[in-house]
Amino acid sequence: MLDQFDLKNERQLLAVVQIATFPNSKCIITWGIVFLQLIAISQTIYAQVQPTQSSQNWHMPDLSNVPLKSDSQSDYTEIKDSIPIRGTEYLIRVPNNWNGTLLNDLDYRKSADSSRNLLLLKQGYALSGTARRPERLDNYDPAHEIHDLISVLDIFESIFGKPKQVIQLGCSGGGTVTLAMAEIHPDRIDGAIAGCASTSPWMANTHLDGLFVLKALIAPDLPIVNLPLTEPEISIIGTKWQKAIKNAQKTPEGRARIALAITIGQWPAWGGPGKAPIPEPDANNANDLQESMYQSLLKLLPSKQTFGTSMLEQSAPGQLRWNTGVDYQVSFSNGDTLYKAAVQKLYKEAKIDLKKELKKINSFERVKANPKAVKWWSAPGRTHLGKPKVPLLRINTSGDALVYPTMGQGYKELVKENGYSDFFRMAYVNRWGHCSFSLSEWLSAIEIMVQRIENGVWPKTDSDTLNKLANSLYSNSEARFYNHREVKAYNRIWTPTVQDYLGQ
Structure with a gap:
């Protein structure tokens, strides 16, 4: 040693x-x-x-x-x-x-x-x-x-x-363990700041929902689970998905279905790895919004670059994702208000029945999880229960299409349901990408947490206050906290049941 x-x-x-x-x-x-x-x-x-x-x-x-x-x-x-x-x-x-x-x-x-x-x-x-x-x-x-x-x-x-x-x-996987530390190790930490933090089963299932709609309506023969991470198999699959979505984008029906998939999946219409392919769209303009959905989706289709959820299945004994029991009509109704409006407009222009499409999705063969995988992910530290026991500030970028902003909203909903809201605050940054926080945004988050720990009460955490604080701490760095438009309800909150713990 x-x-x-x-x-x-x-x-x-x-x-x-x-x-x-x-x-x-x-x-x-x-x-x-x-x-x-x-x-x-x-x-x-x-x-x-x-x-x-x-x-x-x-x-x-x-x-x-x-x-x-x-x-x-x-x-x-x-x-x-x-x-x-x-x-x-x-x-x-x-x-x-x-x-x-x-x-x-x-x-x-x-x-x-x-x-x-x-x-x-x-x-x-x-x-x-x-x-x-x-x-x-x-x-x-x-x-x-x-x-x-x-x-x-x-x-x-x-x-x-x-x-x-x-x-x-921490951010990304660092945010994941930060959430868990706040829940199960309050004796070791006094506060927590989780950036773009995933809850692994939530992320896996939210990612599944968008792909499931695309499979049901556009590419029924292409796989969405048990994806290989080896070459050339994964690249072959990725190429087929790219071709299917590009062909769909050429028709009014395909464009409407892509928008429906993003809306049901509660994925951001503007988000992904690398640099943004186009400027952030006006969400009130259905055509601009759909084009952004399409450009973002091309970066998120199955490939060797998008193994964020596939790695979750490499560690556990079996396939983790599931959508058994999911009502996709309810999932659509829980979506972003402006995304839903765009979907309805696009379906009307394509002259296809949205209600029939939703029924078709609901009747499509479901994906079942391996109970052993669900049991494995039920263990403390591997999932989250929405019960932080120290002050926890969660921050997320709007254009994060790996750890979707809606997951942060879902955690906030679960925290409120459990009665732990006094320990929790959520803030959003309007920027493309995963963990793309600026220096001043990190500094303001840390300062907010220090004040909360030392004073015992939360200071103001609205976007204007956070931006002013960020600029006062480091003026040479852009601060873009903003009032994020949330979905009606996050679709994929999950906490383990007795049966899950037992692997049944």
Whole structure:
């Protein structure tokens, strides 16, 4: 273990951590944290480096943001190592001017030199977290990621003492574990900020609904579940889907059906990976809205680039998605008001009966989940129950077509139903992409959470207040919080039943 430590400078803090996590347990069991030696702990001056630009990656948030225009230096102590039980790499940095607050992030090891994290370090925040494990795509388990994050907190406290307050934050998969930490580990954190956070079964089923409509009405012979992630099989499937949707877009009937699929699926009409293909449409203009739906859909069809939900089925024993018992007429009625208006107009222009189409979808052969997969995803840490026990701020971009904004609304609805609304706030950012938050937007979210923890009450979180706060904290970064138009109700809220836990 000693040769695994990588502390800059020759003066090292040596610590050995042995942690055993049993896959079926609900907690992490720490066998011991044993200090072998403290050798002249010194805080080394690190030159502030410019962040490298992250490559476009749909599944790893880009935290580069706006480069800092400062030549100043930051004094901090750094600990970099790996957790023995799974080999998860972690990183801890504590500045000389530590303000007592620790920010813990699933992706910190890889994003430590981002503009956001360098600025937070300079402002006195300690930061810690892990890197995503290399085998994550084939062996994804957010419960194990939570165990790793708890391990990092244990290591931090053993070396630096207990922080005044701990804020768990993260985006994408980091947001997923943040939601779970707020629900099941209120003893370890004081607040949480979840960006574009998925609840895996919700995401899988919401993604299924849009594809199911397309299969029922446009491409009944093409697959939507049990998709291979190997080449050339997945590319062949992707090419066939692209051809089917492009052909559909050439006809009034096809355009109407594409709009119906997006509306029933509660997918954003403007959203996807990479750069936006067209400007955000006027949702009151049915033709412009449909064109945006089509352009976005082309980026979301099954392919090797859209494996976000397929990876959920690689980790669990069996196919996760299901739509048994779903009434798609109700699903349509729960959709976005302006999307529904566009669908009705397009169907009228195409001279086809919308009610008959909905009946056809409802009569189409359903997708059944493997009970073993549902059981696996029912475990604590792998799903969410809508019961945060510490202040939780959830933020989502409007153009996120991986973790749909409607999922955030669904979580808010579940929190309200459970009586936990005092702990929860939701904010939306009007921007294309997944986890495409600006530096100032992150800073305002963190400041809001600090105020909530320290004062015991939420400050204002309306869009105007958040934008003003963001601009006051960092004026060289765009803040685009806005009043998001929500759907009537999110279609795919799910919490495990006894039968789900038993795998029945």
